[in-house]
Amino acid sequence: xxxxxxxxxxxxxxxxxxxxxxxxxxxxxxxxxxxxxxxxxxxxxxxxxxxxxxxxxxxxxxxxxxxxxxxxxxxxxxxxxxxxxxxxxxxxxxxxxxxxxxxxxxxxxxxxxxxxxxxxxxxxxxxxxxxxxxxxxxxxxxxxxxxxxxxxxxx
Numbered sequence: 001x002x003x004x005x006x007x008x009x010x011x012x013x014x015x016x017x018x019x020x021x022x023x024x025x026x027x028x029x030x031x032x033x034x035x036x037x038x039x040x041x042x043x044x045x046x047x048x049x050x051x052x053x054x055x056x057x058x059x060x061x062x063x064x065x066x067x068x069x070x071x072x073x074x075x076x077x078x079x080x081x082x083x084x085x086x087x088x089x090x091x092x093x094x095x096x097x098x099x100x101x102x103x104x105x106x107x108x109x110x111x112x113x114x115x116x117x118x119x120x121x122x123x124x125x126x127x128x129x130x131x132x133x134x135x136x137x138x139x140x141x142x143x144x145x146x147x148x149x150x151x152x153x154x155x
Contacts, residue, residue: 028146122152126147128144
């Protein structure tokens with residue numbers, strides 16, 4: 001049973017559920033067809049009265065992480081809503097545990113996502129998260145397509 005679960009978890013093109021509840025449903029797929037060793041978990045699975053989500057990440061990168069730029073593209077009901085770029089690793093004085101990792105090393109980390117800044121209206125969200133190993137955004141090392149369905153307004 002565990003072997004089958006492991007195979008499905010890392011198979012490209014397969015949608016993985018993060019969570020489902022009465023007010024929220026989240027899943028993700030990879031943007032490319034290459035198999036990844038990646039697992040992401042989010043709790044609690046709710047948009048209501050929660051200011052912080054707890055996230056857990058396990059990832060084995062396919063290349064060394066000396067430089068890492070993350071790009072978030074967010075669509076709400078089919079319309080582009082946000083573009084946000086963040087430099088996580090520059091090679092000097094990096095604060096994140098992923099910085100400096102070598103290809104094949106395993107990253108296991110937990111972190112908080114502060115959700116209280118944004119109230120998400122009911123609807124369908126697509127979030128493309130891309131990781132690049134260069135500032136020109138030519139060498140993509142990871143790409144995830146998150147689907148978030150908010151089933152009721154959080155206001």
